[in-house]
Amino acid sequence: MENHSEEKIDYIYCSQVLKSLDYSNSVTSPAKLSKNLKLRPLQTDDYHKGYLELLSQLTDVGTVDEKQFIERFNQMKSDGKYYITVIEDCDRNRVICSATLFTEYKFIHNASKRARIEDVVVDSDYRGQRLGHLIIETLKLLAQKLDCYKLTLDCRDEMIGWYNKLGFIAIPTRANMLTIRFIS
């Protein structure tokens, strides 16, 4: 019965892939989450579970109504490259942690794929519970499962140490991210 109901949920990627990940070499795993917390792909209903409010703790979200949210969700879903993964507090029906894994086709490295982590945010009320660790470990395992040759992310100076502990390094002479902003 539970599986049947799971199948009807409109996830942004197949939730089965999360169940197939092997956390045995990771410092954390979804099994360690408290009962009220659930790790899963983003779903359309997250519009009503505070997903955009959560993102606004990270950066400017602007005004995105439900129609625009679902349109963008469907574009991402049909692309099949947006592994947006969240943790929900099911007691409160709120999304309280999110991060995106995003893959890019390449010709280089035997026509491989590169993966990126984007838009990592933990609700301020839930920080210090290692939820960020869990979501990043999950996306690392997912990037490997998707046969990506590397995984990268951009981060602020104060987050470097945190990501270093999760295995991300600044490759000497190659760790620069440059930007042009068209809209401030």
Next chain:
Amino acid sequence: MENHSEEKIDYIYCSQVLKSLDYSNSVTSPAKLSKNLKLRPLQTDDYHKGYLELLSQLTDVGTVDEKQFIERFNQMKSDGKYYITVIEDCDRNRVICSATLFTEYKFIHNASKRARIEDVVVDSDYRGQRLGHLIIETLKLLAQKLDCYKLTLDCRDEMIGWYNKLGFIAIPTRANMLTIRFIS
């Protein structure tokens, strides 16, 4: 007649968009190219025009046969997010410069798009002719035309000054790119 023949070429994105770009505020433009050089989207026939050999001046390409090349090309083309732009030396039927503009859907910033520049390479025999400038200026104009809110790239230390002159900056405290490599 020329237009008719152009339409039959299998470009990775619509070549008309390049013709619509306004270079009047740029330091360079395709009009300044010598007659033998042509700026255009990647095409399937570039497999036979040294495209992969050109990429191998940048990094490891591995072994990609024509079937794999066309398969990957078609995946990128159907995604519609890969603006791989090249310069061909038509006298030699060789691709001698390439860079990729790649766009990513976002929920943030009013459900906007972010753009990235990837895999920039100028053939060693053609360096110092400002072909790199032209291709990067082209991708900047393209990213704006595609309504991206920002454009970023990762680069090596020695390239920072070069990209600074083209308007890219290391935003203080936010210019770090961290990596995990799964395959060396």
